[in-house]
Amino acid sequence: MKNFAVLQLSGCAGCEVSLLNADAWVDQYNLAYMPLVTSVHDVPEVDLLLVSGGVRTDEDLYKLRHAVQRAGEVVAVGTCAISGGVANLGDRDEVRELFIAQARRRHVPHLLPKSHPIDAFVEVDRYLPGCPPMSHLFMMVLTGETEKTLARTVCQDCGRKKLRDVRPEHLVGFQTGKVDPDICLINQGYLCIGSSTRGGCGAPCTRAGHPCVGCRGPSDAFIEKESAVWMKSIARVFKGMTDIPEEEIQTGLRSPQLALFLFQFSDYADDKATIRPKEKVL
Amino acid sequence: MTRLLFPLSRIEGHAQVAIEVQEGEVLSAQFQATELRGFEYLVQDAPADQMPVVTPRICGVCSTAHHVAAVKALEDAYEITPPPLALKIRELLMLGQLLQNQATSLFIFTMPDRLGVSSIFQLASDAVTTDKSERQLTEVATRALQVRQAGTHLISTAGGQFIHPVKAVVGGVTGGIPAQQAAEMRAELEAALPIACELFDYYWEISIAMGERLGTWGDDAPACYLSAIAGRQPNFYGNQMYVLSSSGDACSMFPARDFRKYLTYEATEYSYAGHTSFQGEVIRANSLARINVLHDMGTPAANRYLKRFTEAFGQPAHAILLFDLARGIELVYAIERAIEILSEPLDEGDPAVPHTPQDGEGFGLVEAPRGPLIHHYTIEDGKIAHAEFIIPTVHNMLAIERALRVAAERYIDAERVNMELERAVGRVVRAFDPCIACATH
Numbered sequence: 001m002k003n004f005a006v007l008q009l010s011g012c013a014g015c016e017v018s019l020l021n022a023d024a025w026v027d028q029y030n031l032a033y034m035p036l037v038t039s040v041h042d043v044p045e046v047d048l049l050l051v052s053g054g055v056r057t058d059e060d061l062y063k064l065r066h067a068v069q070r071a072g073e074v075v076a077v078g079t080c081a082i083s084g085g086v087a088n089l090g091d092r093d094e095v096r097e098l099f100i101a102q103a104r105r106r107h108v109p110h111l112l113p114k115s116h117p118i119d120a121f122v123e124v125d126r127y128l129p130g131c132p133p134m135s136h137l138f139m140m141v142l143t144g145e146t147e148k149t150l151a152r153t154v155c156q157d158c159g160r161k162k163l164r165d166v167r168p169e170h171l172v173g174f175q176t177g178k179v180d181p182d183i184c185l186i187n188q189g190y191l192c193i194g195s196s197t198r199g200g201c202g203a204p205c206t207r208a209g210h211p212c213v214g215c216r217g218p219s220d221a222f223i224e225k226e227s228a229v230w231m232k233s234i235a236r237v238f239k240g241m242t243d244i245p246e247e248e249i250q251t252g253l254r255s256p257q258l259a260l261f262l263f264q265f266s267d268y269a270d271d272k273a274t275i276r277p278k279e280k281v282l
Numbered sequence: 283m284t285r286l287l288f289p290l291s292r293i294e295g296h297a298q299v300a301i302e303v304q305e306g307e308v309l310s311a312q313f314q315a316t317e318l319r320g321f322e323y324l325v326q327d328a329p330a331d332q333m334p335v336v337t338p339r340i341c342g343v344c345s346t347a348h349h350v351a352a353v354k355a356l357e358d359a360y361e362i363t364p365p366p367l368a369l370k371i372r373e374l375l376m377l378g379q380l381l382q383n384q385a386t387s388l389f390i391f392t393m394p395d396r397l398g399v400s401s402i403f404q405l406a407s408d409a410v411t412t413d414k415s416e417r418q419l420t421e422v423a424t425r426a427l428q429v430r431q432a433g434t435h436l437i438s439t440a441g442g443q444f445i446h447p448v449k450a451v452v453g454g455v456t457g458g459i460p461a462q463q464a465a466e467m468r469a470e471l472e473a474a475l476p477i478a479c480e481l482f483d484y485y486w487e488i489s490i491a492m493g494e495r496l497g498t499w500g501d502d503a504p505a506c507y508l509s510a511i512a513g514r515q516p517n518f519y520g521n522q523m524y525v526l527s528s529s530g531d532a533c534s535m536f537p538a539r540d541f542r543k544y545l546t547y548e549a550t551e552y553s554y555a556g557h558t559s560f561q562g563e564v565i566r567a568n569s570l571a572r573i574n575v576l577h578d579m580g581t582p583a584a585n586r587y588l589k590r591f592t593e594a595f596g597q598p599a600h601a602i603l604l605f606d607l608a609r610g611i612e613l614v615y616a617i618e619r620a621i622e623i624l625s626e627p628l629d630e631g632d633p634a635v636p637h638t639p640q641d642g643e644g645f646g647l648v649e650a651p652r653g654p655l656i657h658h659y660t661i662e663d664g665k666i667a668h669a670e671f672i673i674p675t676v677h678n679m680l681a682i683e684r685a686l687r688v689a690a691e692r693y694i695d696a697e698r699v700n701m702e703l704e705r706a707v708g709r710v711v712r713a714f715d716p717c718i719a720c721a722t723h
Contacts, residue, residue, distance in 0.1 A: 008296070012345070021444070026420070039292055040291070059296075178632075257328045
């Protein structure tokens with residue numbers, strides 16, 4: 001029976017909870033270590049190590065370096081492990097200084113000056129993006145399914161109707177409430193970026209009437225390119241489908257929270273983008 | 283002086299317990315939260331209307347509670363009232379959150395303590411298991427996951443997706459639930475109900491056996507009980523803060539915006555989460571705090587369990603292992619109440635009211651599975667100027683430490699430290715089902 005472990009660094013445990021919902025693994029794989037559900041305090045030798053959460057404390061870094069030595073294969077799971085995730089927002093200069101000063105404690109692990117993705121320190125064999133990745137994607141990682149049968153973009157997963165003759169002139173707010181159940185969210189003036197976001201999630205957000213914020217990162221067409229290319233593509237989609245002024249789109253895309261998701265693969269807080277090869281990304 | 287450090291598992295997030303001992307005397311028992319991401323800082327200057335999408339990322343276990351609290355805080359600031367359909371969908375969201383959480387806490391976090399295994403997923407590696415008990419364990423795990431999944435599916439049905447849901451928006455929800463989908467969800471819950479009751483009966487039985495074996499149900503001194511379900515029947519959507527005094531006869535009620543007048547917060551040097559007290563007294567939140575003030579669950583099976591509970595343990599009851607049994611009552615309630623709501627039409631009427639964002643201050647209160655959760659925002663120029671997250675686990679910190687001390691004193695004497703202490707520490711902490719990702723945020 002294949003052995004696997006889940007190392008939780010600084011994160012929200014959403015990835016682990018999603019894994020728990022993929023219950024098909026229960027009698028097929030031996031979960032050797034995952035502190036959320038097992039009382040085993042050290043990572044044993046395993047075939048597969050899933051790492052969730054970013055490297056935020058010195059303890060995270062120690063545990064990560066220790067665990068990868070015992071693993072056959074290392075998978076970075078979720079936005080935080082892949083790009084630093086939501087914690088990256090704390091690395092904005094105006095916030096960081098205050099935060100680090102306030103956070104100082106004596107008897108607990110110390111915070112590193114900034115938050116890091118795990119591939120800043122260790123070799124990663126595969127990436128499973130999503131905030132969190134859907135349960136069925138976890139099963140694909142466990143079974144080692146490499147053939148990509150997934151939709152290329154969220155747009156392909158979504159199934160809402162695109163209309164040629166409905167061209168909004170302005171973005172509607174992020175939280176406007178009433179949403180037509182069948183029509184493309186861009187036709188309705190929402191800042192939806194499902195057209196260039198990696199598919200395979202099944203588009204639960206857009207189907208529920210909420211614009212895609214890009215938590216699965218860029219699709220294969222953009223993942224090996226710098227973030228500006230991705231941004232340009234989004235702007236082009238809006239130009240083709242709406243009469244919304246380009247500045248309005250750019251401002252929306254660059255608001256810090258949305259940017260958190262948009263930029264996840266280019267490490268938003270960093271100047272130099274880290275390129276992850278598409279063969280490694282599920 | 284000796285300092286004993288206990289790593290923790292089967293809880294949400296990263297924490298450890300430190301107990302200081304000198305010549306058999308327990309000097310201190312500390313609960314140390316060891317992670318921090320800094321949400322109160324990192325949301326600064328964020329567009330306020332993105333909070334319902336950003337703040338669920340505080341915690342993947344409690345994301346639904348944060349999602350709804352964020353929306354309520356913005357609605358408070360914008361002075362708008364969502365329509366009845368939206369309130370029903372949001373109540374379903376909170377019930378899904380409750381069901382998912384209580385199933386996880388009962389069957390994944392604390393059941394192994396009662397069975398003497400390290401995990402319900404642990405098969406061959408547990409020395410105590412024989413082939414037969416292995417099979418039983420796998421069966422329990424499978425059924426437990428089925429009940430838990432009914433909760434996650436309920437969140438998906440009402441919220442779009444079950445971790446970091448999206449359907450609650452300022453002014454209402456993005457849409458109702460079509461009749462067909464509601465009927466399917468209802469059928470799944472109806473199938474889950476008898477399984478949940480069976481698992482809970484089994485859990486009850488092995489809890490009694492464990493209590494007898496240990497000779498204690500843990501710290502049973504009175505405390506104040508804090509919740510947001512004022513009224514005789516439970517309502518997890520949250521309205522007022524409610525405190526039952528430690529003597530059990532006096533109550534205080536106050537709106538979320540007055541929490542500072544009643545709850546005193548202190549930071550500590552040894553943990554990334556601080557603690558709160560109520561007029562100098564130890565507070566308890568979470569399941570027992572609610573069950574101690576409820577006389578009627580409002581649904582039949584949950585009421586039978588409530589009656590069984592109060593007859594066996596009294597009301598208010600104080601022993602900490604009763605938190606776990608109280609969770610079982612709520613698990614059953616969540617399923618029954620959700621079935622009731624899903625029997626009503628959920629695709630009629632406006633899902634949302636129009637609104638105009640405005641600057642100001644807002645408080646959003648919900649009763650999360652772990653207790654009352656408040657989001658407090660100050661909005662300037664449409665952006666978050668200041669955010670505060672008042673987390674239920676933080677209210678339980680002093681109660682956890684008091685219970686840890688009781689356990690430490692029981693298992694430490696001048697001669698030795700009884701090895702049972704390590705297991706006792708785990709049981710004490712899990713009884714409170716703390717969420718460290720939330721507590722530190």
